[in-house]
Amino acid sequence: MPGQEISSKCATHVQQTSKPKVVVSPLSLDDAEVPPLNLYKPKESYTATIVSVERLVGPKAPGETCHIVIDHGGNVPYWEGQSYGVIAPGENPKKPGAPHNVRLYSIASSRYGDSFDGKTASLCVRRAIYYDPETGKEDPSKNGICSNFLCNSKPGDKVQITGPSGKIMLLPEDDPNATHIMIATGTGVAPYRGYLRRMFMESVPTFKFGGLAWLFLGVANTDSLLYDDEFTKYLQDYPDNFRYDRALSREQKNKSGGKMYVQDKIEEYSDEIFKLLDNGAHIYFCGLKGMMPGIQDTLKRVAEQRGENWEEKLSQLKKNKQWHVEVY
Ligand code: FAD
Ligand code: A2P
DSSP states (O other), X not given: OHHHXXXXXXXXXXXOOOOOOEEOOOOGGXXXXXXXXXXXXXXXXXXXXXXXXXEOSOTTSSSOEEEXXXXXXXXXXXXXXXXXXXXXXXXXXXXXXXXXXXXXXXXXXXXXXXXXXSOEEEEEEEOOOOBOTTTOOBOGGGSOHHHHHHHHOOTXXXXXXXXXXXXXXXXXXXXXXXXXXXXEEGGGGHHHHHHHIIIIIEEOTTOOOOSEEEEEEEESSGXXXXXXXXXXXXXXXXXXXXXXXXXXXXXXXXXXXXXXXXXXXXXXXXXXXXXXXXXXXXEEEEEOTTHHHHHHHHHHHHHHHTTOOHXXXXXXHHHTTOEEEEEO
């Protein structure tokens, strides 16, 4: 697998060689000390406009994930790692007369947006489809409200947004040479796409990344890979600063013959990961809530094999602000 080949290289903390990057126009929030927070709330949401909706996955992917670009006109600025809330149009089935509850979506672009002008935000949305457990058939009446609204929307449609929200997944920028280990299942890759664009695609005056970014992405199969072209390009351009490992659960097997999950990849590289953490690396988890128990079990097992106490190590990582979790 291409990811494995690259990962077997020894990545070191070397400064990036200069590759042509997109020069972004500075935004007023670049100089801010704190991130923007909850500029728009459920009762006073911002009316944004859909710019584009693009299916991200191939025909053999189970399910559909879309990349949705939203024009906020520069009025709902955000930092990488934050989320927007979306209020789908229509009435809340549980509260007649009231609007739908807000659903949160991690922002998948950098603060400059995909058009680099600071006026858009992109979301990576998986359509929630309900299959009747008895018949195995789709029951459209129970499909997810907001994800289907977003994936069905068309350029020019209006969308009510709130936020930005969240501080847990902000990219710490105090040390531009730090290591960032990013673990994602499915749409959990969204905040990392924002980080990586900031690190490798944009020429940002206030952040010259020269550290190591290591992405572990778990999806069902090759057709389900998200933003793979962008990540592969960073591997080519910044092989000393970027590592990318994919866990394809329905195409690859782990060493016990079970599904290949991100935690199996973590185990494979556990020695390096533990060393990086001991040297101050940040580790992020984003995506399915269900991945956390498996990941914690893996890390605990590895710690014990190394003669370390996982609970103590984890509490130290949390205390040092190296441990970042956003699962849903
Ligand atoms: P809902 O309408 O809320 O339904 C939820 C589920 O229940 C669906 O699977 C639906 O099919 C099922 N359901 C509906 N009715 C019934 C019924 N009668 N019986 C049984 N089941 C039923 N999601 C992303 O795709 N991308 C992201 O980047 C992302 N980021 C997030 C970040 C955060 C911090 C959080 C908290 C969540 C994030 N989510 C993300 C999840 C997102 O907020 C929504 O929860 C998700 O899109 C489902 O919302 P929905 O309105 O489509 O489904
Ligand atoms: P699978 O569905 O084959 O069990 P999704 O695209 O549905 O968001 O899922 C992303 C990936 O996360 C899929 O490969 C899925 O595998 C995998 N996954 C599901 N459950 C877990 C889990 N408990 N731990 C780690 N990965 C998981």
